[in-house]
Amino acid sequence: MKADTVREMLPVIEDCMGDAPPYCHTACPMHTDVKGYVNLIAEGKYKEAIQTIRQKLFLPKSLGRVCAHPCEEHCKRNEVGNAMSIASLKRFAADNYDDEFDWDVTREPDRPEKIAVIGSGPAGAQAALDLRRQGYSVTVYEKHPVVGGMLYVGIPSYRLPREIINAEYSLLHRMGIKIKLATEVGKDIPFQEIVDTYDGVVIAIGAHKGFKLPVNGKDLPGAIQAVDFLREVSLTGTYKGFGKRITVIGGGNVALDSARTAVRLGAEKVHLVCLEKDIKEMFAHDWEVREALEEGVILHNSWGTEAIKGDDKVEQIILKKCIQVFDPKGRFNPAYDEGCQEIVETDMVIFAIGQGVDSDFATSVEVGRGGRFVVDEKTLQTNIRKVFACGDGTGISLMAVEAMAEGRIAAESLHRYLNLKDMRIQRDHERGYRTNLETSIPADDTNPERVNTRKLDIATRMRSFTEVDLGFSEEQAVEEASRCLQCECRLCVKECLMLQEFSPDCPKKYFKDALIAGEVDPVVPYSCNMCGTCTLVCPKDFKLQDAFMNMRKEMVMNNGGKSPMKGHKVIDMHQLLSFSRLFNTSRPARNGTNQPTAPTGGGK
Amino acid sequence: MSTTKRVFFPGCSLPSYNPMAVQKTLVHLQNHLPGTGAILKCCGKPTKALGQIDQFKKRYAGVQSEIDRLDAEEVIVACQSCFLTLSEYSPKQKVRSLWTILPEIGLPEEVRGIGKDSDITFAIHDSCSTRYRPDIHEGIRWIMDELGYKYEEPAHTKMTTLCCGFGGMVLPANPDLAQRIMKNRTSEVQSDYMVTYCAACRMSMMMGGKQSLHILDLVFGGPWTSKTPFPGAGSTVESWKNRRKAKKSIEKVLA
Ligand SMILES: Cc1cc2nc3c(=O)[nH]c(=O)nc-3n(C[C@H](O)[C@H](O)[C@H](O)COP(=O)(O)OP(=O)(O)OC[C@H]3O[C@@H](n4cnc5c(N)ncnc54)[C@H](O)[C@@H]3O)c2cc1C
Numbered sequence: 001m002k003a004d005t006v007r008e009m010l011p012v013i014e015d016c017m018g019d020a021p022p023y024c025h026t027a028c029p030m031h032t033d034v035k036g037y038v039n040l041i042a043e044g045k046y047k048e049a050i051q052t053i054r055q056k057l058f059l060p061k062s063l064g065r066v067c068a069h070p071c072e073e074h075c076k077r078n079e080v081g082n083a084m085s086i087a088s089l090k091r092f093a094a095d096n097y098d099d100e101f102d103w104d105v106t107r108e109p110d111r112p113e114k115i116a117v118i119g120s121g122p123a124g125a126q127a128a129l130d131l132r133r134q135g136y137s138v139t140v141y142e143k144h145p146v147v148g149g150m151l152y153v154g155i156p157s158y159r160l161p162r163e164i165i166n167a168e169y170s171l172l173h174r175m176g177i178k179i180k181l182a183t184e185v186g187k188d189i190p191f192q193e194i195v196d197t198y199d200g201v202v203i204a205i206g207a208h209k210g211f212k213l214p215v216n217g218k219d220l221p222g223a224i225q226a227v228d229f230l231r232e233v234s235l236t237g238t239y240k241g242f243g244k245r246i247t248v249i250g251g252g253n254v255a256l257d258s259a260r261t262a263v264r265l266g267a268e269k270v271h272l273v274c275l276e277k278d279i280k281e282m283f284a285h286d287w288e289v290r291e292a293l294e295e296g297v298i299l300h301n302s303w304g305t306e307a308i309k310g311d312d313k314v315e316q317i318i319l320k321k322c323i324q325v326f327d328p329k330g331r332f333n334p335a336y337d338e339g340c341q342e343i344v345e346t347d348m349v350i351f352a353i354g355q356g357v358d359s360d361f362a363t364s365v366e367v368g369r370g371g372r373f374v375v376d377e378k379t380l381q382t383n384i385r386k387v388f389a390c391g392d393g394t395g396i397s398l399m400a401v402e403a404m405a406e407g408r409i410a411a412e413s414l415h416r417y418l419n420l421k422d423m424r425i426q427r428d429h430e431r432g433y434r435t436n437l438e439t440s441i442p443a444d445d446t447n448p449e450r451v452n453t454r455k456l457d458i459a460t461r462m463r464s465f466t467e468v469d470l471g472f473s474e475e476q477a478v479e480e481a482s483r484c485l486q487c488e489c490r491l492c493v494k495e496c497l498m499l500q501e502f503s504p505d506c507p508k509k510y511f512k513d514a515l516i517a518g519e520v521d522p523v524v525p526y527s528c529n530m531c532g533t534c535t536l537v538c539p540k541d542f543k544l545q546d547a548f549m550n551m552r553k554e555m556v557m558n559n560g561g562k563s564p565m566k567g568h569k570v571i572d573m574h575q576l577l578s579f580s581r582l583f584n585t586s587r588p589a590r591n592g593t594n595q596p597t598a599p600t601g602g603g604k
Numbered sequence: 605m606s607t608t609k610r611v612f613f614p615g616c617s618l619p620s621y622n623p624m625a626v627q628k629t630l631v632h633l634q635n636h637l638p639g640t641g642a643i644l645k646c647c648g649k650p651t652k653a654l655g656q657i658d659q660f661k662k663r664y665a666g667v668q669s670e671i672d673r674l675d676a677e678e679v680i681v682a683c684q685s686c687f688l689t690l691s692e693y694s695p696k697q698k699v700r701s702l703w704t705i706l707p708e709i710g711l712p713e714e715v716r717g718i719g720k721d722s723d724i725t726f727a728i729h730d731s732c733s734t735r736y737r738p739d740i741h742e743g744i745r746w747i748m749d750e751l752g753y754k755y756e757e758p759a760h761t762k763m764t765t766l767c768c769g770f771g772g773m774v775l776p777a778n779p780d781l782a783q784r785i786m787k788n789r790t791s792e793v794q795s796d797y798m799v800t801y802c803a804a805c806r807m808s809m810m811m812g813g814k815q816s817l818h819i820l821d822l823v824f825g826g827p828w829t830s831k832t833p834f835p836g837a838g839s840t841v842e843s844w845k846n847r848r849k850a851k852k853s854i855e856k857v858l859a
């Protein structure tokens with residue numbers, strides 16, 4: 001191909017957005033084909049929808065309930081305040097159409113290498129699954145008597161029923177992954193023994209160490225950490241020494257989970273105290289705060305903690321007015337009006353102000369602030385070459401689906417490590433990223449409202465740990481799925497029959513393939529009408545016709561000055577005649593007019 | 605000293621289709637714009653479209669030498685391909701479209717309102733080659749209003765107009781695709797009748813299943829009603845005969 005031709009093609013190959021994935025897809029750390037399955041639901045193809053979801057996610061029912069869904073944040077419809085309800089659609093497909101007989105339990109032939117995974121949360125489970133699929137022998141060590149990590153011992157069961165976690169995790173057993181429950185590394189088995197016995201190790205222990213504010217009274221009985229509180233309730237169904245009046249400190253999701261759990265344990269008064277001045281500024285999801293308020297939680301915005309008081313147990317908490325959360329430079333730097341205080345009578349104070357990592361057992365592995373493992377961000381390798389760390393234990397992930405992506409990255413790295421492959425090449429976009437797609441919401445779009453799932457009535461909610469969210473009915477799911485804009489570019493293809501025939505994916509793909517092949521079928525450039533519709537609709541203003549024109553010129557040049565298309569012999573003849581004297585004439589102007597006709601009302 | 609200020613350049617598809625319209629247009633131009641000569645020649649666009657760029661340059665040099673010989677400062681074209689080709693390759697001349705000239709000089713008095721009682725609504729098909737020329741689009745609507753015919757704007761119109769299917773010499777190369785593009789264009793039009801301002805477009809609309817006219821058919825013929833027999837495809841022999849006729853009549857008008 002000649003330089004002129006290639007020059008016209010290159011910008012298209014580089015910047016055409018025809019294959020750019022939609023916003024939801026790239027926002028998902030696991031790159032779930034959201035657009036694909038949402039469309040399948042809209043078309044009533046539920047079975048295909050869950051199969052599409054399962055290609056990326058092994059716990060669709062769980063994530064359908066609790067996923068913090070970055071996809072919805074980035075959904076095109078969110079620009080106008082009505083993001084697609086993607087997680088709930090996933091839940092609809094999974095709850096009603098997932099069938100464990102359809103699960104993919106295939107794997108590569110067994111390999112001799114043995115791998116240990118420490119922790120069975122989403123990060124550890126994903127790493128274990130990916131490594132097992134490659135044929136490794138995988139053993140998971142889990143300190144708790146249950147699998148799931150924070151899904152089980154953090155997230156309350158009214159958001160995620162436990163039988164769902166267990167059922168979805170059964171895939172690990174079916175894949176032949178060995179799981180040693182109630183086995184704490186560092187206590188029941190030394191970390192060094194694991195390092196010595198296994199060919200590779202993945203640490204995925206999450207962040208389970210609660211923090212307390214450094215205030216007076218923080219060690220009084222009744223002043224506890226949220227993660228400990230939630231864990232005990234999750235494992236035993238209750239909390240020993242639970243009081244009647246509860247104060248939760250924090251404005252994030254963990255604080256909300258704690259407060260709402262306290263409501264369900266029968267607390268008479270539940271206070272939620274946070275620095276942020278309103279719901280919008282709080283870290284927790286708006287809907288979650290709203291649901292908590294419905295359940296009677298008393299919200300104290302713009303308050304910090306001065307001290308906790310009590311003789312031999314918590315009796316009061318003294319609050320002080322918060323007048324600034326972040327300083328003008330954007331750093332977290334709360335300031336208070338010390339003169340403005342409030343006293344809240346309380347039996348318990350639950351700190352929900354963040355978690356650190358309990359990494360003391362892994363003495364040989366380098367850790368940083370909050371006990372977080374220090375890793376190479378690209379490969380997740382630690383200072384010990386065969387030990388990789390992933391999930392919340394590194395501080396890189398903050399939500400379940402991110403933790404899964406981290407687990408996947410660690411598994412890929414370990415696989416490369418064991419096979420002496422380059423650990424760093426071809427590792428773009430392994431997490432959530434921004435697509436290069438640019439689309440606009442169609443002008444005639446009516447911005448239909450997001451469909452909300454059904455909810456359990458408030459009275460029942462406050463008395464039990466029954467699941468609050470009841471999901472979509474079929475009708476609701478189809479209505480919601482039909483709102484999806486199916487974001488893609490391909491505007492040119494939609495307008496042009498020629499592209500539909502010869503370049504149905506997008507010009508990028510066609511030109512790229514052509515460049516690699518080094519040739520094009522003449523019928524393609526000679527089927528371009530040169531009408532410019534592609535340029536008119538293309539957000540990048542690509543002039544595809546110029547590229548096709550250059551191909552034509554090159555073909556003519558290689559074909560003795562003639563078009564390679566047989567049909568064009570007619571045109572040659574036509575042009576020959578058109579330029580012959582027989583049909584040409586040119587005449588100068590003549591003086592005087594032929595027949596006078598008056599001008600009509602013209603003149604613009 | 606030359607008396608030729610400008611030339612009328614009807615192109616080739618119009619003379620092949622309706623030589624009478626070429627003659628009448630020339631007469632009309634002459635009456636209102638004294639100093640108008642004429643050149644009947646192809647602009648070479650088909651050669652260029654095939655990718656025969658050297659051949660095209662040679663052929664266009666012939667066009668330019670005729671313009672220069674007549675010493676014309678301005679060229680009035682009736683074809684949108686000519687408009688683009690001449691605009692690009694004759695930078696010294698002022699290239700104007702007949703469709704913006706007519707609103708300035710007016711239509712012949714006797715045709716004003718000729719279509720006001722017609723039972724036909726013509727869907728306008730704009731040429732894609734001049735999609736970025738709103739002055740041409742407006743000129744065409746002005747002519748339709750003057751004539752009094754009712755017209756329809758298709759969903760894709762003016763700047764967003766669709767290709768008629770004839771562009772880029774696709775018809776001889778990929779007739780099946782060209783036919784589908786024609787159908788695609790006509791399928792979004794309500795009316796059974798269409799008006800174009802390019803003879804090739806007219807042919808395409810016809811092949812797409814519509815009764816179709818060139819706008820000069822409306823200016824220099826009619827009134828057109830649903831009872832009027834509409835022109836068909838015309839054979840190749842006929843079109844070359846028409847071109848001979850156009851040549852003769854130009855030579856007669858400017859004798
Ligand atoms: C209360 C709460 C609510 C949350 N809500 C949501 C939500 O709604 N949506 C969302 O997306 N994310 C939520 N998250 C965050 C999410 O749960 C975590 O990001 C995710 O679980 C992290 O996964 P992980 O695998 O890294 O760690 P974890 O899930 O914490 O799993 C780590 C596992 O390692 C085990 N372990 C630790 N130390 C050892 C050891 N020494 N030996 C053996 N096993 C060990 C632990 O017992 C645990 O099972 C929430 C977190 C909390 C605390």
Ligand code: SF4
Pocket residue numbers: 015016017018019489490491492493506507508534537538539540541542
């Ligand atoms: S309109 Fe077509 S050529 Fe332009 S960016 Fe989109 S897919 Fe690519």
Ligand code: SF4
Pocket residue numbers: 022023024025034035038074075076077084086483484485486487
């Ligand atoms: S509208 Fe549909 S395709 Fe577009 S970002 Fe939202 S979910 Fe994805």
